[in-house]
Amino acid sequence: MIYRLMALSCLLVVLPALCLAEDTGGTLVALKGRVWVQAPGDAEHRARVGDRLAAGTRIRTGADGQAEIELFDGSTLIVRDRSSIQLSGIQRQKEKKTSLLIFFGRVWNKISRVVGKQARYEINTPVLVAGVRGTQFEAGVGDDGSVRIIVREGMVEVSGVGRAETISRDQEIEADTDGLTPLRPTPERVNWYQWRSRKRDRLRTEGRRVVDSFANRIENSKGELSGYRARQKEIVNLRDTALAAAREGDTAAIEEVRQYNDELVAIADRIANLGDAAGSQFGLVNHFAELALDSEFQMIDGAYVQAEAARMLRIKEEFDRMIAEGTDISMEAMEKMLMEMSEGRRGSLKFEKGSSARDLWGEPPKETTP
Secondary structure (H helix, E strand, O other), X not given: OHHHHHHHHHHHHHOOOOOOOOOOOEEEEEEEOOEEEEOOOOOOEXXXXXXXXXXXXXXXXXXXXXXXXXXXXXXXXXXXOOOEEEEOOOOOOOOOOEEEEEEEEEEEEEOOOOEOOEOOEEEEOOOOEEEEXXXXXXXXXXXXXXXXXXXXXXEEEEEEOOEEEEEOOOEEEEEEOOEEOOOEEXXXXXXXXXXXHHHHHHHHHOHHHHHHHHHHHHHHHHHHHHHHHHHHHHHHHHHHHHHXXXXXXXXXXXXXXXXXXXXXXXXXXXXXXXXXXXXXXXHHHHHHHHHHHOOOOOOOOHHHHHHHHHHHHHHHHHHHHXXXXXXXXXXXXXXXXXXXXXXXXXXXXXXXXXXXXXXXXXXXXXXXXX
């Protein structure tokens, strides 16, 4: 059982993302103590100042570790001791943004860029998502998955567990699987060590309840993802019908194809968001498994937590596959194809050499003589 769990844990940290996010990535500009990084598809290794961090990279700090990261968008992160995070590795189509996953630990954030009213920086934690508009804030995730957000400048919009709140300067909020606490003023002195210690004790004594709550969340996310994938397949079938009509000269069908493509792209971005939110939960579950195996931690119901963690990590393999399939869309090929159709360059949609239709649907069937 232990060896199988460890093998599943390895899968969690080495599977590469198929479509890496363009906006998420950065450089390690300062280190203290022990820090490890793991790029998609590579083994974990000790970090070095100057390391470039591709989208999908994980960063882990030891008890004496700290890492400062400058993201490609100009924002700055400081990953505190005993933390584990990941730069999102999921590509968006239209909703371009920087996305960070926190599995456990604490991260200080200074966000530098905002475009219009849309937040371009997002923190995904096991129980809530925080959208940021040019601000400084700290986000902590306890060993039990509880979250604490403290805003120093600007505003942070959080959503999750059935509620949304906007946190302003010198305010904070907490959340766990039971919901969000009311907003409250941030105390003059914040004792993060004490807060994390309480959350660690909760996992030790209430392991079964904690892991069951995240199992339910993951099952719900899987159901939501399955619904998105079913709708995508339905739209593809409708689009194929419209394409057949366009081949027969129905110019109105071109607009139908465009509408179906737009809906496919919108669903792909929803799937990407769901992938990041669930990814933070799977990362935490992996942490549960490690602590359950730690004899010094002495988790009550540790064997149960191990079994549930192994089951959820098996779900992750299927989850990752559906995320990869659901986000594997080429907007460029879609737009090129529609432009070609609108301009009448392809007549009755015959496949020309170099055509985008070939990119979207592969080789056409060979014509046969009756």
